[in-house]
Amino acid sequence: MDRIEALKYRAGATAKLAFYAAHYGLSRATSAPFDRPGEAPFSSDKPKPDLARMRQAYMAAFNQDMAHIDAGLYLAPLAKTELAQTRKSLAYLRDVKAIDQRRLAKNGVEVREEGLGEGFPAYFRQNFHWQSGGWLTPESADLYDFQVETIFTGSAGAMRRATALALLAKSLKGLDQRTTTCVELACGPGQLAREVMRNFPRLRLTALDMSPPYAAAAAKALTPYRRATAISGAAEATPFETESVDRVLCVYLFHELPPKIRKAVVAEAARILKPGGILVLADALQTGDDPNLDRLLDAFPVGFHEPFFTSYLTTDMKALFEAEGFDFIEGAQAFLTKGWMFQKRIG
Numbered sequence: 001m002d003r004i005e006a007l008k009y010r011a012g013a014t015a016k017l018a019f020y021a022a023h024y025g026l027s028r029a030t031s032a033p034f035d036r037p038g039e040a041p042f043s044s045d046k047p048k049p050d051l052a053r054m055r056q057a058y059m060a061a062f063n064q065d066m067a068h069i070d071a072g073l074y075l076a077p078l079a080k081t082e083l084a085q086t087r088k089s090l091a092y093l094r095d096v097k098a099i100d101q102r103r104l105a106k107n108g109v110e111v112r113e114e115g116l117g118e119g120f121p122a123y124f125r126q127n128f129h130w131q132s133g134g135w136l137t138p139e140s141a142d143l144y145d146f147q148v149e150t151i152f153t154g155s156a157g158a159m160r161r162a163t164a165l166a167l168l169a170k171s172l173k174g175l176d177q178r179t180t181t182c183v184e185l186a187c188g189p190g191q192l193a194r195e196v197m198r199n200f201p202r203l204r205l206t207a208l209d210m211s212p213p214y215a216a217a218a219a220k221a222l223t224p225y226r227r228a229t230a231i232s233g234a235a236e237a238t239p240f241e242t243e244s245v246d247r248v249l250c251v252y253l254f255h256e257l258p259p260k261i262r263k264a265v266v267a268e269a270a271r272i273l274k275p276g277g278i279l280v281l282a283d284a285l286q287t288g289d290d291p292n293l294d295r296l297l298d299a300f301p302v303g304f305h306e307p308f309f310t311s312y313l314t315t316d317m318k319a320l321f322e323a324e325g326f327d328f329i330e331g332a333q334a335f336l337t338k339g340w341m342f343q344k345r346i347g
């Protein structure tokens with residue numbers, strides 16, 4: 001990356017930080033205090049984070065992202081359009097009150113009262129993050145990225161790239177993309193799938209998400225890429241043939257799943273991958289990965305509806321995958337996200 005490119009990258013990252021920090025600040029300022037009135041304040045046995053070290057960890061995610069771009073592992077992200085996203089900004093701010101009311105009422109299953117997602121598993125029919133519509137409406141799919149970037153003050157894209165995209169890119173080195181098939185499980189509205197295709201346009205990618213509106217948003221995001229499609233389906237019971245897939249990618253799904261379903265998803269990934277195939281996973285940091293951030297991780301399921309996050313925090317992910325026939329190859333860590341590359345054992 002030459003000096004101009006590096007400056008452009010840094011300017012983009014700083015603008016994102018300011019933009020999303022402002023939205024976070026506004027949403028906090030217009031919401032009730034973090035501790036619900038009448039309830040004991042949040043407590044954790046973990047120490048309060050050292051803010052200087054936290055800022056360093058935040059910046060390190062962008063530095064890692066830049067280093068990967070510099071090393072040619074993947075392309076620099078496209079110039080940011082968030083600043084022009086007045087419509088999303090307004091929609092986000094309009095939704096803050098409804099989110100806060102749901103949080104104060106501890107109503108994580110409003111979607112069921114609204115009759116949304118009938119026929120979907122109970123673990124899925126929830127207002128994750130207290131989001132309006134849970135995973136179940138086009139409006140939620142439209143706002144999801146904006147909300148996630150706000151939660152992570154503009155670092156979500158960099159964290160996804162520095163962990164998942166970096167590991168996937170490493171695993172694709174030397175392969176003929178045209179004959180390589182990749183499945184992304186729980187693709188959300190398709191932000192990473194689009195980035196994967198931008199970098200590897202000859203890959204055959206199928207992005208899958210349980211949510212029909214999110215899968216539809218992903219299909220839209222992938223329209224420029226004719227070798228990529230998006231479908232709606234369960235990560236634990238996919239429509240793919242046994243041993244038919246070269247790469248499986250999965251980001252920010254495992255912390256949203258009950259333990260039994262996590263295990264079923266690993267088994268399903270093992271079923272569809274060819275022997276020697278690679279699974280790239282990225283998800284939230286777990287307890288102990290960065291002790292300075294442990295308290296933040298404990299607070300996350302309190303501030304946001306995350307019914308399975310606490311059990312995720314102490315799940316031994318390597319053991320979970322090894323039990324289903326995977327070997328750990330390489331890891332990555334960027335601020336509040338970590339990545340794993342696993343290989344399906346041959347024989």
Ligand SMILES: C[S@@+](CC[C@H](N)C(=O)[O-])C[C@H]1O[C@@H](n2cnc3c(N)ncnc32)[C@H](O)[C@@H]1O
Pocket residue numbers: 124135148160185186187188189192208209210211214233234235236250251252253256
């Ligand atoms: C936290 S979001 C992650 C989305 C995206 N991968 C990202 O990087 O932001 C979780 C996604 O998982 C999907 N999901 C939840 N349970 C699922 C399941 N069992 N099978 C497939 N998708 C699922 C939700 O619809 C939602 O889009």
